[in-house]
Amino acid sequence: MTISIGVIGAGRIGKLHAENLATRIPNVQLMAIADVVESAAQETAARLHIPIATGKYRDILANPKIQAVAICSATDTHSQMIVEAAQAGKHIFCEKPIDFDLKRIDEALNAVEKAGVTLQIGFNRRFDPNFSHVREVVQSGSIGDPHILRITSRDPAPPPVSYIKVSGGIFLDMTIHDFDMARFLIGSDVEEVFAAGAVRVDPAIGEAGDIDTAVTTLRFANGTIGVIDNSRKAAYGYDQRVEVFGSKGSIAAENNTPNRTVISDASGVHHTLPLHFFLERYSESYIIEMKAFVQAVETDEQPPVVGIDGRIPVVIGLAAAKSYRENRPVKISEIS
């Protein structure tokens, strides 16, 4: 069976998914691509031999031959598109976050439930071979009950301040991935958050009302304590490590590097820097997640990241932002 699919959004992440769908994912036919900038859609369509390019995403939703859509447009369009796509009976892959507004998220999830279509949220890091292996080992019980979770998540450079201003803030823009990762690795829900933050990288980020450095403590329902440290700028590049420490041992995932070479000279023993940023670091995860989506549609089974998995990290992010503003631990139940 072959699933026909349309991609909405021909920006960085839309192009990535389109290319994977065109060349790496079996059992799928990439039929259309849409972008508000029609020429962007046309350019990608030409390069990847996609039959339809359009400036209107509703062309895709209206096309009866298209069974599924991948929503890769700007965040503020996600929830509306989910509602429309669900009403059009399309299966939906949607980039995270669904929205920053819980009410709009709930409307989207309700529309999906009513339509009975498949919805998978794009938390691609779950499909990274490192992190999925950590999860498997934790689930297997071989490190015992988890006691402490550590996530280090640092970007190579901050986005432009213009982006920072509309980003929703560090906890909803950046740490949100780590909140999802935390739930995924520990297999338990977060009940309370305490966030300490600072402007250390660039004062302009502070002037824009955001922070660039944060250490967030999480309490999980199962008693695990987690801590996430974030920075918008690591001089050595993209730093994405996790450790789960449990009663029988620990499992940690180190950074991936473009090669495994080591230079030794009079000044030291030099290893390679981590893969530069998320496109390089997580390239394989994007392929695996899209295969999983296609398979979920094919088999009509639950996808690995469902709608509620898109809602919960937003709730944690809102709690973390509140914790930072009020300088006190905030219970998740205060938000949701």
Place this chain on the structure above:
Amino acid sequence: MTISIGVIGAGRIGKLHAENLATRIPNVQLMAIADVVESAAQETAARLHIPIATGKYRDILANPKIQAVAICSATDTHSQMIVEAAQAGKHIFCEKPIDFDLKRIDEALNAVEKAGVTLQIGFNRRFDPNFSHVREVVQSGSIGDPHILRITSRDPAPPPVSYIKVSGGIFLDMTIHDFDMARFLIGSDVEEVFAAGAVRVDPAIGEAGDIDTAVTTLRFANGTIGVIDNSRKAAYGYDQRVEVFGSKGSIAAENNTPNRTVISDASGVHHTLPLHFFLERYSESYIIEMKAFVQAVETDEQPPVVGIDGRIPVVIGLAAAKSYRENRPVKISEIS
């Protein structure tokens, strides 16, 4: 010049210092050892050819030929002995903590100041070749301004519950070392603490009124955010790692191992476990710290860990304990 010294306490740490003074430290003569259990003092004296063994520490304080003492007795005797030793004009090396009571600490520090003797506090980890190198690199500016500090400090096994009950609690017994390390590495003082804790290792520790797992967030005066994670039991042994992340890069110290061998077989690539516990892990640091004390006495210069360095981590520990009890960030100024 040779410094004559007496050791008070012939328990585990007293014997360690006695042995180092007898065989590893130049320019020093170990003249006496005292222990409330006189036979313990005699046994160590015989083994190390120490001329005087006594059941009364005041014999050492009264001996005009002895210039300095190393106080290695039970914690609740430290402050009183510091006062007496200072009054007797002896230079003082004292194991940490000075006391859990700030008033008694202040009395001890006042006595030292009045007598004009040298006082060095036994925060030996500062002298560990890993951590002293991290400090040097941070101080050199080569990783830029510090933004985030991470300390992982996990013991191989909890002490007996009988000890837990009189230990002062995890923050004053265990994390206190990490509070000193935090100040030492960052070169700035802690202003606020938030401690999350749990009983994950052994319910008996909880019944004794303590916790065994903790994640403590620190805010430093210079804007750095720190986080310490502690466990009373790491299945793989003693885990003592730090990372300082700054504007130009990071420096991390990994665990030390008894050897650098790697076995590869059908089940994986296996490295050696870390050195078992603090006596093995920090053996070199004990020698270096005692050399530093002897040198400070010889040259009449400031020792590398002064009296106030013994007081501040107790203050942070009290703040952390309060933060844990009240589940809120606690300012250091609330305590001191």
Place this chain on the structure above:
Amino acid sequence: MTISIGVIGAGRIGKLHAENLATRIPNVQLMAIADVVESAAQETAARLHIPIATGKYRDILANPKIQAVAICSATDTHSQMIVEAAQAGKHIFCEKPIDFDLKRIDEALNAVEKAGVTLQIGFNRRFDPNFSHVREVVQSGSIGDPHILRITSRDPAPPPVSYIKVSGGIFLDMTIHDFDMARFLIGSDVEEVFAAGAVRVDPAIGEAGDIDTAVTTLRFANGTIGVIDNSRKAAYGYDQRVEVFGSKGSIAAENNTPNRTVISDASGVHHTLPLHFFLERYSESYIIEMKAFVQAVETDEQPPVVGIDGRIPVVIGLAAAKSYRENRPVKISEIS
């Protein structure tokens, strides 16, 4: 511009190249696949939507729309197919080795030269991101003049003895890759070889007239000394490491692993095994080499691995086999 290409051989390596050409290589159209077992060609054609499947490779050579061929058939057919393909004016990618017989190699290379077509030999390991980086660093001069080269090349398990019997022996079947790697990394030619060998893995290999363990010393024209150690069976999997040691330092490439996770438990600190075998370890290199071939055809420039690069490792292999048999160093000039 798009190059149309046909693949000859639908075995393991033929299928790999076909899949890469169909999905991973830009500017190419995979038009045909041939295999003496026609059903094998048909099966792969169906899966990858290749228009033509045939049991006769000459159908491909005779097709005027096909510009280039990838020869992935049995070794004993390579030289004949090169001759015919060259005479048909096709550009040629050919798996190594060209042949074990130098005369047949020379006939093939002569035919290529006469026809003026492009010939690239499939020494894919040159395109591995580890090894190509080692080469770049050596060429850059940053480790100075090379003094010593070490190659460790060990397979996870020996091939069947039936294969061993027709393999040409370990030096022509297995070490041949390392001879090419040695030339590639050092950028100088081998002048003398000494090979020590033994049967350590399986007596049946010895009964088949071959060895399974070898240590081969190489002298390069530029004065470097190299050593290759081979085993047909490493219990921990595929072991592919190199080190170039020079006057200013060294560069080494460690093994690649499927993930970067580390488990610490009471029994040790456990890293992941290397990627299992050549299909996993060198998957990226196969894509890069084929891109390079397509680009060489497109631009009519010299491909990165030319005909003579296919001949020289065979000469070294013959010298190594002679050295092993006669237990003496053998000059390359004794062979070629």
Place this chain on the structure above:
Amino acid sequence: MTISIGVIGAGRIGKLHAENLATRIPNVQLMAIADVVESAAQETAARLHIPIATGKYRDILANPKIQAVAICSATDTHSQMIVEAAQAGKHIFCEKPIDFDLKRIDEALNAVEKAGVTLQIGFNRRFDPNFSHVREVVQSGSIGDPHILRITSRDPAPPPVSYIKVSGGIFLDMTIHDFDMARFLIGSDVEEVFAAGAVRVDPAIGEAGDIDTAVTTLRFANGTIGVIDNSRKAAYGYDQRVEVFGSKGSIAAENNTPNRTVISDASGVHHTLPLHFFLERYSESYIIEMKAFVQAVETDEQPPVVGIDGRIPVVIGLAAAKSYRENRPVKISEIS
């Protein structure tokens, strides 16, 4: 019981052993030190409180209160001193090599045997915690039968050419340690050697009739093949690694470093250089070997490195030198 001991030779290695005997080795009394330069003996005696300092080693041999001697003088005096010490009934620790002349070695060993005294040869690397652990693991059978041995042994800088001229050549001066290590790790004797060598580091070494770069292949009686690579100059410091590869897996020992810190910055991930040279790298091994000697004397049991262990590496070294000169594999039986 306490062993009284005299050290002969107050050069670098004599001072090292004297200091260890004075401060680190239990159950021993360092009574005397001798050096042809009497002031050198006196200086060390004063620093370490050694009762007797003399310019004549025979003073030590004639002293009835001294039970054992540590011969740390120039190599060309070793065999004669062993003979005299044995005749004087002293137990003997002797630095390697005993001599370069097999006849003189045999005279020394005969004198020892006749006198029935203990003789331990100073192959200290056997006592290095890395290498002794490798040996234990190999002996335990957990990596199966050994198939391949690799030793990398590179110095940080060549000795002065004046020393090179009297050193006996690289194989007897430098590789001799590796020959001993090879026997120690594999637990089998070497039967044939092939040595390839070159002058790559410094032409003056070549003019002095020696080489500075060598790759030596060893065939062991048990079928293992070994390879040793040597350089007189590694820009990154002292490089001392081994790997034993066997039927069930491998064990490797990496270099030791002064600390385990890692700096990550925009230019890479930088680890610390290895410990600088043999005094730093092998400091612990010198203590362990001397404890073993004292214990062998105390208990009148076989020391861990006996006289014949001092002879065999010289034989292998002579065979390697011959192999290099004649460019052919040389059987050990051609020498001994």
